[in-house]
Amino acid sequence: MSLKTATGICKKMPAELSADGSVQYSLQLGDDAEISLNDKLNSQITIEFAGAIQCIHCGRKTKKSFSQGYCFPCMKKLAQCDQCIMSPERCHYDAGTCREPEWADKYCMTDHYVYLSNTTAAKVGLTRGSQIPTRWIDQGAEQALPIYRTATRQQAGFVEDALRQHIADKTNWRNMLKSSAAPINLETLRDELREMTQSALEEITERFGASNIIALDSEKVIDLTFPVSTYPTKITSFNLDKVPSAEGVLQGIKGQYLIFDTGVINLRKYTGYELTFTFSG
Incomplete structure (x- = not known):
């Protein structure tokens, strides 16, 4: 089984609507090329957070993210955070x-x-x-x-x-x-x-x-049709601030959520976080 790893500052998942109504998702870490996620369905994925958070507007290191990716000063001064x-x-x-x-x-x-x-x-x-x-x-x-x-x-x-x-x-x-x-x-x-x-x-x-x-x-x-193979019967959310890793088989993507067989994670919540993704399969 081959492993592929990507590390960078997490951004909101880019997504496009195809002509047939299906949603195509990508993962973007920093300014690196986007990684297609639809073809990772039913693959094992590990997400690790090492503790670094960066403001998505000014690039300043911050201990806490505000308004989905901003440092406190930017959150207080930017119109988009009003x-x-x-x-x-x-x-x-x-x-x-x-x-x-x-x-x-x-x-x-x-x-x-x-x-x-x-x-x-x-x-x-x-x-x-x-x-x-x-x-x-x-x-x-x-x-x-x-x-x-x-x-x-x-x-x-x-x-x-x-x-x-x-x-x-x-x-x-x-x-x-x-x-x-x-x-x-x-x-x-x-x-x-x-x-x-x-x-x-x-x-x-x-x-x-x-x-x-x-x-x-x-x-x-x-x-719109989302790439979901299996919906969970019970919702359990990963919290990378408390447990800095999440792992499971990717069963779906909907909204800005990744749905694993072990829980769900809202990637938009971690905009500005430096994350490492490991894909297997």
Whole structure:
């Protein structure tokens, strides 16, 4: 049995959606070439953490990672780590207090989409146009449907806020990792949600203008298929901060999780960690 080893600073797993709807994953450690993971399914993999953590923005060594890969100073100063990223309706760009206005011009003051997705249950979410379908892959969605396009992230946040009074806006990650999703008629759900939120959505449209809040009626549902051979019946998570190694047979990849026969690990949690992967087979 041959062994191959790769070491580097862990980054979020790159993923692409193929024409047939299958998700293709890679592992990226530092700036080295990406390693295909789909062909590692059913192989033995060992992950080891030696204790080194590096900020993914400035490269500073840090004892603890914040906001999925940043040192504390960067977490406090970067716009991408501000509270409005998680709560877009709290955007304070117009107040002149944005941490990085130039960054916001590029990433927040641009087209965003409000969508419905199915991750074993229906949910509402939002994402930048350039992050489709990456956002859906990262959350483990097996169906997705864009239902509104807005001119800014904040506007998408207000639309999402109106909709989430009637539908969840979080993914139950444990359920997502335990089974595939039963199909949902997202077009019907879209129409039902519009009826329930008509008044609130009309107020948002009047506030920002009809050209900035656009209802999408002709978008088609996107289906995604993840590389999973076996779903676990019980979810046990590896924690590299407590036990610096994880090992098992890779049985699936979904969202940003690796599913082993011995447990699951959210690789995005360890962005900025120096990890060593050993592949056998």
